[in-house]
Amino acid sequence: MKRIFSILFAIVIAVSASAKLKYIFYFIGDGMGSNQVLAAEMYRAELEGRIGRVSTLMSQFPVSGSLTTFSASNGITDSSAAGTALATGSKTNNGTLGLSATGDTLTTIAEFLQQQGWAIGIMTSVAIDHATPGAFYGNDIKRSHYYAIGEQLTESGFDFFGGAGFHYPQGKKDNKPVNLYDLAERKGYTIVRSYDEAQRHLADQKMIMIQPADTGKTHSDNIDYAIDRRAENSTLRQIVATAIPFLEGKHKPFFMMVEGGMIDYACHGNDARASIDEVWAMDEALQEAYAFYLKHPDETLIIVTADHETGGMALGNSDYTLNLQVLQHQHCSAWALTEQFKTLYAESTPSWEEVKTVWQKQLGFWKEVEISAEEEAVLRTAYDSSDPEKISQAGVSLLNRKSKIGWTSVKHTAHAVPVFAIGVGAERFTGWHDNTEIVPLIHQCLAKPKKCRR
Ligand SMILES: [Zn+2]
Numbered sequence: 001m002k003r004i005f006s007i008l009f010a011i012v013i014a015v016s017a018s019a020k021l022k023y024i025f026y027f028i029g030d031g032m033g034s035n036q037v038l039a040a041e042m043y044r045a046e047l048e049g050r051i052g053r054v055s056t057l058m059s060q061f062p063v064s065g066s067l068t069t070f071s072a073s074n075g076i077t078d079s080s081a082a083g084t085a086l087a088t089g090s091k092t093n094n095g096t097l098g099l100s101a102t103g104d105t106l107t108t109i110a111e112f113l114q115q116q117g118w119a120i121g122i123m124t125s126v127a128i129d130h131a132t133p134g135a136f137y138g139n140d141i142k143r144s145h146y147y148a149i150g151e152q153l154t155e156s157g158f159d160f161f162g163g164a165g166f167h168y169p170q171g172k173k174d175n176k177p178v179n180l181y182d183l184a185e186r187k188g189y190t191i192v193r194s195y196d197e198a199q200r201h202l203a204d205q206k207m208i209m210i211q212p213a214d215t216g217k218t219h220s221d222n223i224d225y226a227i228d229r230r231a232e233n234s235t236l237r238q239i240v241a242t243a244i245p246f247l248e249g250k251h252k253p254f255f256m257m258v259e260g261g262m263i264d265y266a267c268h269g270n271d272a273r274a275s276i277d278e279v280w281a282m283d284e285a286l287q288e289a290y291a292f293y294l295k296h297p298d299e300t301l302i303i304v305t306a307d308h309e310t311g312g313m314a315l316g317n318s319d320y321t322l323n324l325q326v327l328q329h330q331h332c333s334a335w336a337l338t339e340q341f342k343t344l345y346a347e348s349t350p351s352w353e354e355v356k357t358v359w360q361k362q363l364g365f366w367k368e369v370e371i372s373a374e375e376e377a378v379l380r381t382a383y384d385s386s387d388p389e390k391i392s393q394a395g396v397s398l399l400n401r402k403s404k405i406g407w408t409s410v411k412h413t414a415h416a417v418p419v420f421a422i423g424v425g426a427e428r429f430t431g432w433h434d435n436t437e438i439v440p441l442i443h444q445c446l447a448k449p450k451k452c453r454r
Helices: 002-018 034-047 079-088 109-115 146-156 180-186 195-199 236-248 262-268 272-295 324-329 334-347 352-363 373-385 388-403 435-447
Strands: 023-031 063-068 119-127 160-164 189-192 206-209 254-260 300-310 417-423 431-434
Touching: 023 034, 023 079, 023 262, 023 272, 034 272, 034 300, 034 324, 034 417, 063 435, 079 109, 079 300, 079 435, 109 119, 109 254, 109 435, 119 236, 119 262, 119 272, 146 180, 160 236, 180 189, 195 206, 195 236, 206 236, 236 254, 236 272, 254 272, 262 272, 262 300, 272 300, 272 324, 272 388, 272 417, 300 435, 324 388, 334 352, 334 388, 352 373, 352 388, 373 388, 431 435
Parallel strands: 023 254, 023 300, 063 431, 119 160, 119 254, 160 206, 189 206
Antiparallel strands: 063 417, 300 417
């Protein structure tokens, strides 16, 4: 595979003299530090019975670097300040979206390209008005003003949005006179609720692709975790696979931002297995962009990076071993496990044996995963709390400890995050940059697609 990439890299250098950048893919793994990628890769190698890596597509790109992520107000950024930096090239305060630290309205790279006649697609595995997608079209002093940000989405004129639905289509208190889906339809958007339905509307003017369960009336947070996937819901890959022909049909250059938003959610819950599956889910979505790149190598740039790291994920918590393969016995996300315990406790207080059965089924405890007397005592304490969330967490954190993964936080960290790139101007992204430098580097690629040789 390495050889294939060195050949591709040579091709890119060779065509660079006549290159013109017409297609930009900007992938952002929310919460995806280097260790989130490495854990995903080393986990798959352990499943093959060896120590090493099964490489993601992103880590095989010929160019890699790192980004610092601190915000204007905090050493540790939130997703709105980081999204704003990645979308506009300016730092801002935590909680602020699309405005500078002093309150000036910023222009995003997507808005700039739209003004230049490009088609624009914004997609995510979380809500389409969440901080990262919102940073590409929204401006608000508070990222939590979801309804106002949703209104801005409908007014953006961008061609394609995909993900879960709006957070609060009728406002947080359900009291807004206009439903955001109705508003979007009035502004020319076709709302589609599945991959199959979307395929019938590829020639429509503008599209918002959401999940089948979204009635347009309910709070909508995210598409399923990859580990909990229900067949009827779209994957991030299907959203990207829809957006590419949709935007191509506009017969213009296009820009796409794709967020793997659920890596962050998994890491807030210190749920290594769910995080691993989310990294691979984003990498699968990246395959669609890469297939497009192979058809247009002298006109396409793909950048993959992250807004920040979440959880302070460490590979190693005691000795010189990793035991990532034990995570294969986890069969649902920590979030879904909590939901199961909540349902169980809603009926009546379950017995210790009943709770053990859930841990056994979903985490492999007392079956594939040996549990010592000491570990059982910890689980027993959690059971005695009668708190479904604590009981779920006790199981997942025990499995994480056994995998030798450590966590320093349930929030974000200031860890540097990776950057991977391929295509026109890609090597500009080599090295150690700040998150405000990506947009200026994209502008350089647009102005002078010809590569600067190192
Ligand atoms: Zn987060």
